[in-house]
Amino acid sequence: MDTVTRPGPFRWLWYALGGRLPEKHHTWVLHDVTGRGWLWRHGARTSVLLTPLVFGWLLMPAPLGLRLALCLMAALVGYFYSYAYAEEAGEHRLARHGFPIGTGRRIRGEAREAAEAEAHANYLTRYRT
Template sequence: MRAKRPNPVRWLWYAVGGRLPDVYREWVLYDLTSRTWVLRHLARALVQHSVWLLLLLLPIPLSLRLPMIVLGVSVGMTFSLSFMEDASERRLIRHGFPAGLNRRIREESTTAERADLAAMYTAWYTATPHADDPPPA
């Protein structure tokens, strides 16, 4: 059974931080733990920071309005990306899930990939240096 997706109006409410009804709980869990969860977070963050477009309505020169919008969106997105783990966990808790569930699900689903990556790093950093390699500084 597929999770019931919210309609566009409910998704906008969810994107700005609102709580969806319980019928969408399975979809919220999928939204915050799928392999595309970072892209989904970026989409929600762009919706939240679209309020900066209201600066276009100000009666000031366009050469001032555009840098204000770029600065506002870039600072907002930087903070949003910095705290996306915490934001997704708070969103899951708000929908009735236990704390830490999103990280646990994401970590369990990528165990093989993380093992391959760890093996690659281990092989790279434990390799014996070649005679041609310069000495470490």
């Protein structure tokens, strides 16, 4: 099995902005997109993209209430669409790093099935024996 090499802060920033990491980080990318908590990490990458836009709108010349409302709406819409297409974005990110399309869905599905099987087995041992 390949070793997982985590990128440094600048490479992670490049990755969050949509860049491609070197070959030695591909196993980490697979874990990043399919591992436990992958939606939280997706949210962190989305925050990297939205933060400069929100701060830019906050500095516009307008009444403070209007600027805050614009920033809130922009952030809500940005996160909504980001999470609506999180799975597709993950598949695209994996494909960009050399993995076949559908790898993320398959790995997350296998993990979900294993967790459900374990929960079912725990249920059976606790309540049916």
